[in-house]
Amino acid sequence: MYKEYYGFKELPFNVIPDPKFLYRSPGHRDALAYITYGIFQKKGFIAVTGEVGVGKTTVINAFIDLFHKSLAIAFVFSTKFPFEQLLYLICKDLGLDVEGMNKAQMLLGLNEFLIQQYEKNMSTLVIIDEAQNLSIDVMEELRMLSNLETRDRKLLQIMLVGQPELEDLINDNDLRQLKQRIPGICRIGLLNRDEVESYVKYRLQVAGAINGSVKFTEDAYDEISHFASGIPRLINILCDRVLLIGYVKDSRIIDGRLIREGIRDLETPENPVNDRRVRLR
Ligand SMILES: Nc1ncnc2c1ncn2[C@@H]1O[C@H](COP(=O)(O)OP(=O)(O)OP(=O)(O)O)[C@@H](O)[C@H]1O
Numbered sequence: 001m002y003k004e005y006y007g008f009k010e011l012p013f014n015v016i017p018d019p020k021f022l023y024r025s026p027g028h029r030d031a032l033a034y035i036t037y038g039i040f041q042k043k044g045f046i047a048v049t050g051e052v053g054v055g056k057t058t059v060i061n062a063f064i065d066l067f068h069k070s071l072a073i074a075f076v077f078s079t080k081f082p083f084e085q086l087l088y089l090i091c092k093d094l095g096l097d098v099e100g101m102n103k104a105q106m107l108l109g110l111n112e113f114l115i116q117q118y119e120k121n122m123s124t125l126v127i128i129d130e131a132q133n134l135s136i137d138v139m140e141e142l143r144m145l146s147n148l149e150t151r152d153r154k155l156l157q158i159m160l161v162g163q164p165e166l167e168d169l170i171n172d173n174d175l176r177q178l179k180q181r182i183p184g185i186c187r188i189g190l191l192n193r194d195e196v197e198s199y200v201k202y203r204l205q206v207a208g209a210i211n212g213s214v215k216f217t218e219d220a221y222d223e224i225s226h227f228a229s230g231i232p233r234l235i236n237i238l239c240d241r242v243l244l245i246g247y248v249k250d251s252r253i254i255d256g257r258l259i260r261e262g263i264r265d266l267e268t269p270e271n272p273v274n275d276r277r278v279r280l281r
């Protein structure tokens, strides 16, 4: 396939949130710094939001890669779970044996675990991805969970990660107490034109592109940026398609014309790839 043709060691535009490929745009770098500061300053709650495909999970994975040795981390994805189920997943991910336990027993087990961690001078972090799916009731229970503390320190840090709807949830009047505990929300923004170019070049380089094996022209970057509205996942989908077209046409130069061809391939009126869910706010 095109991997060998261009001499890549691996595919440059996979759509999995692999932190090895993390391009530290100013927005992604700020997010990583905000998360690190919030967790190590023991702020209790932190929240990260961003549009679909902007790189939230990739940033979280990069954070976990960096700090998994100094923190106990539970990383769970929220669907519309009741709290008890979420608590079960959190406990399991922390390595607790909670099979068959009820909510009170799980809370007791978790509390014991947190105190053991505290005695070892280790912090515990719960990351909830897709947190825009949480209900108000579950958010409120999470707030209670974050109340577990010793006289001098919070025992548990909670990181909420989600699409912009998460901000609406946090701003809900019924969650005023929770909101007060979040020291500002970190929003990961969209890449601008130049960042799109750097992003593409970075991913090509990490994938093992060597000089001359493939070259994107300036107008190619313009077209990609316009199509993808600065969203990395859309950039990946488009670039993957375009590299395939380049391979079929035996072209190592990717120009605007090839990009437009890729966009035509991907988009049909019934199936727009960039479904314009981007609300620039
Ligand atoms: N800064 C970045 N550097 C490299 N790749 C990135 C970056 N940001 C996003 N990506 C890539 O874009 C794709 C989507 O990223 P990711 O899954 O992290 O987005 P998300 O914000 O979590 O999306 P969703 O809202 O759907 O959960 C992945 O393939 C990821 O590797």
Ligand SMILES: [Mg+2]
Residues within 6 Å of the ligand: 056, 057, 058, 129, 130
């Ligand atoms: Mg995600």
